[in-house]
């Protein structure tokens with residue numbers, strides 16, 4: 001008998017990332033080339049028409065794995081029976097907006113969406129938050145979904161991970177496939193820490209194959225500020241590369257991997273306060289993320305991990321004080 005289609009909900013479906021993401025999901029790249037999918041596109045009322053236009057284009061691709069598409073502005077309907085939720089739609093920071101305003105506006109989106117997931121999603125729901133500030137938006141959604149296991153709420157640092165692979169590969173003039181054990185720690189923000197002290201190239205530690213000044217003054221800031229550099233160059237934030245990273249994250253979560261980076265709820269490992277949704281080196285086994293344990297963290301890395309984690313704690317405190325969690 002044919003497999004039952006898996007329902008995948010994408011919020012912000014009419015946006016830039018949505019447009020780069022939906023066709024790849026429908027073609028089988030999110031879950032596997034033998035897994036049929038049903039798509040649910042959630043948008044705000046003003047953008048439902050544009051999302052419906054994208055749905056028309058999805059129809060026009062006649063994807064063999066795409067068994068149905070719905071377009072809605074009703075979160076309860078969108079998440080009803082969903083097994084994967086990609087939370088892409090968010091309130092961007094606009095001129096004059098303070099951090100508290102940004103968190104408040106996003107709390108108004110991710111709180112209700114978390115509740116709608118809690119009340120309607122399938123038991124095996126997996127949530128990836130892409131919309132910024134992704135880690136804290138994921139925390140807000142998670143806190144409104146008490147019936148869903150906390151670890152099902154994750155945030156995306158896979159784009160940062162892929163950027164780090166690419167920058168290092170270019171520096172050492174090796175294919176990206178030669179690089180193993182790359183790690184992004186902390187927040188998806190400029191404080192994130194891309195770690196070359198555990199990454200390996202050709203079986204040897206990456207940090208020992210580059211000079212310290214390049215690592216400190218070029219590599220780390222280039223990766224950490226790449227999002228801003230893309231905005232500056234394109235006049236819009238990363239879309240295709242963000243969609244690609246979202247595909248990578250969910251595919252690996254479902255199908256398994258030995259080492260990548262993902263922001264997942266901390267269990268206290270590596271001194272990261274429990275509950276914070278922070279990026280770690282992770283493996284995925286039996287459909288669950290596991291933090292890779294036992295890495296030695298030297299003073300250089302410790303300082304940078306702590307700085308990014310501190311920022312996440314401040315964001316958690318701010319959303320608590322705003323009554324958002």
Ligand code: NAD
Nearest residue numbers: 012014015016017042043044047089090130131132159242
């Ligand atoms: P976009 O502005 O093109 O699209 C966002 C869409 O979300 C819009 O269509 C908007 O109508 C919709 N939306 C807003 N509120 C919504 C709600 N409550 N429910 C459903 N839909 C809603 O933006 P984009 O380029 O697609 O980027 C989306 C988000 O992803 C932004 O927050 C961006 O900063 C973030 N982003 C994250 C990463 C990452 O690595 N984590 C990378 C790139 C971009």
Ligand code: LMR
Nearest residue numbers: 132226227228230237238
């Ligand atoms: C990125 O890393 O490309 C984005 O998070 C940047 C942004 O602010 O949307």
